[in-house]
Amino acid sequence: MIGMAREQRLAEIFVEVADSLVEDFDVIDLLQRLSTRCVELLDVSAAGILLVDAHGELQIIAASDEHTHLLELFALQHDQGPCVECYHTGAARTNIDLTHQEAASWPRFAARARETGYVTTHALPLRLRNRVVGALNLFQTTPHHLGDADIALAQALADVATIAILQQRTLEQSHVENSQLATALTSRILVEQVKGVLAERWNSSVDEAFAVFRAYARAHRLRLVDLAARIIAGDFDTADIPAPAPAPAPAASEERSD
Numbered sequence: 001m002i003g004m005a006r007e008q009r010l011a012e013i014f015v016e017v018a019d020s021l022v023e024d025f026d027v028i029d030l031l032q033r034l035s036t037r038c039v040e041l042l043d044v045s046a047a048g049i050l051l052v053d054a055h056g057e058l059q060i061i062a063a064s065d066e067h068t069h070l071l072e073l074f075a076l077q078h079d080q081g082p083c084v085e086c087y088h089t090g091a092a093r094t095n096i097d098l099t100h101q102e103a104a105s106w107p108r109f110a111a112r113a114r115e116t117g118y119v120t121t122h123a124l125p126l127r128l129r130n131r132v133v134g135a136l137n138l139f140q141t142t143p144h145h146l147g148d149a150d151i152a153l154a155q156a157l158a159d160v161a162t163i164a165i166l167q168q169r170t171l172e173q174s175h176v177e178n179s180q181l182a183t184a185l186t187s188r189i190l191v192e193q194v195k196g197v198l199a200e201r202w203n204s205s206v207d208e209a210f211a212v213f214r215a216y217a218r219a220h221r222l223r224l225v226d227l228a229a230r231i232i233a234g235d236f237d238t239a240d241i242p243a244p245a246p247a248p249a250p251a252a253s254e255e256r257s258d
Contacts (some may be wrong), residue, residue: 032214038138
């Protein structure tokens with residue numbers, strides 16, 4: 001029964017993705033959704049999608065959550081980590097024990113991952129035919145292995161992310177491809193700036209600010225990057241976006257009787 005429910009959910013997600021791949025679609029929002037779907041469908045704690053920039057370094061483009069420690073962990077992989085190897089070889093690295101000798105070649109990455117609470121990681125290439133443009137990174141807080149079926153599903157989600165980034169109709173046009181990758185990375189930077197601005201303005205967490213920002217963009221059929229650019233340029237009044245609800249106050253302790 002659980003398997004059937006998962007298959008149904010998987011079918012729904014791929015339909016959702018297919019419906020999103022229209023002309024001028026919002027690639028940042030789609031990749032964000034794919035990273036959260038990885039956590040939903042696979043037995044992992046966190047997921048992130050990294051793209052290679054013009055200098056050949058991996059940069060975070062989407063993450064299943066916006067916790068600072070997790071983003072720092074992804075950022076470390078611009079120069080070391082399983083995603084770097086995965087990108088250069090085009091081969092998946094799965095079920096890596098971060099507490100074992102096999103992670104010794106990435107000392108800073110492995111140490112930071114353990115500090116953050118992760119003990120197992122996986123890296124799968126964003127690859128379509130002979131092109132590799134990045135990697136999907138998965139983290140677990142428990143040491144169990146992902147089976148072959150889960151790894152195959154993770155790779156399928158990575159392949160969908162690759163198609164979303166490159167767009168099949170322009171895959172063979174290298175100048176267009178490079179432009180799309182650069183645009184995606186620039187879009188992420190703009191969205192990051194706006195998350196910080198809104199979180200500070202609302203005195204909220206970055207996660208809360210991003211959730212409200214995304215909800216507003218979707219409700220008004222705006223691309224995240226377009227709305228972010230307007231906010232940064234001062235062409236949009238952020239007062240039009242409802243602030244996140246304040247966290248409930250802690251329950252007051254019972255008054256001591258006289």
